[in-house]
Amino acid sequence: MLKMRILLIFLKEGALVLFRKPKKNDGKAIFELVRSCAPPLDLNSRYLYFLIGAHFSETSAVVEQNDFIVGFTSAYILPDKKDHLFVWQVAVHEGQRSIGIAQGMLDDILSRSVCQGIRYLETTITTSNDLSKRLFKGFAKGRGAECREELFLDSTNFVETIHEEEILFRIGPLTTLTK
Numbered sequence: 185m186l187k188m189r190i191l192l193i194f195l196k197e198g199a200l201v202l203f204r205k206p207k208k209n210d211g212k213a214i215f216e217l218v219r220s221c222a223p224p225l226d227l228n229s230r231y232l233y234f235l236i237g238a239h240f241s242e243t244s245a246v247v248e249q250n251d252f253i254v255g256f257t258s259a260y261i262l263p264d265k266k267d268h269l270f271v272w273q274v275a276v277h278e279g280q281r282s283i284g285i286a287q288g289m290l291d292d293i294l295s296r297s298v299c300q301g302i303r304y305l306e307t308t309i310t311t312s313n314d315l316s317k318r319l320f321k322g323f324a325k326g327r328g329a330e331c332r333e334e335l336f337l338d339s340t341n342f343v344e345t346i347h348e349e350e351i352l353f354r355i356g357p358l359t360t361l362t363k
């Protein structure tokens with residue numbers, strides 16, 4: 185039996201949006217959303233975004249408004265550290281930013297039963313991405329958790345193109361696991 189959990193929410197400015205897990209068929213719309221956010225996001229293959237919906241949906245999220253996907257977060261539990269959630273990409277449509285969609289997706293994912301054991305959230309952020317830093321530092325503050333930073337990948341790892349270094353943000357321990 186297909187079990188679907190959806191969450192309708194009014195955000196700041198009265199926007200009515202729906203938070204849910206991504207499905208395989210959302211891949212095309214997610215690809216377009218990420219494309220519209222690149223740069224600073226790296227655009228991956230369409231196939232990759234179908235895989236997120238097919239295999240990583242329990243720990244990922246999309247946000248719908250008027251049948252359009254306006255928010256996307258991909259994340260997974262680290263295979264060798266079951267209490268660590270790694271957040272990979274967060275994308276919010278330009279017209280829908282600053283109303284709490286990104287923050288809401290992180291809260292939505294962490295409130296799911298699969299994340300009950302999560303004590304640390306990790307993500308990597310390029311040095312110039314101030315909005316992303318603000319999102320994750322705000323998240324840490326809201327949870328009363330520490331946020332530590334260390335180098336994850338320096339720019340020499342990205343040989344073909346110019347790419348900033350990626351800093352690993354490790355937030356935790358998380359004590360408030362549900363909304």
Ligand SMILES: CC(C)(COP(=O)(O)OP(=O)(O)OC[C@H]1O[C@@H](n2cnc3c(N)ncnc32)[C@H](O)[C@@H]1OP(=O)(O)O)[C@@H](O)C(=O)NCCC(=O)NCCS
Pocket residue numbers: 221224225272273274275276277280281282283284285286287288313315316318319322323
């Ligand atoms: C980064 C991004 C995902 C944030 O999404 P969002 O839905 O606008 O974020 P939220 O509304 O949940 O706000 C999160 C925090 O950022 C702050 N913020 C959001 N937009 C802001 C803006 N334009 N100026 C200053 N602060 C801003 C919010 O006040 C909030 O901070 P707080 O927790 O201290 O209140 C969005 O800007 C985006 O998609 N950027 C392009 C892609 C990207 O860089 N992704 C992140 C890297 S993976």
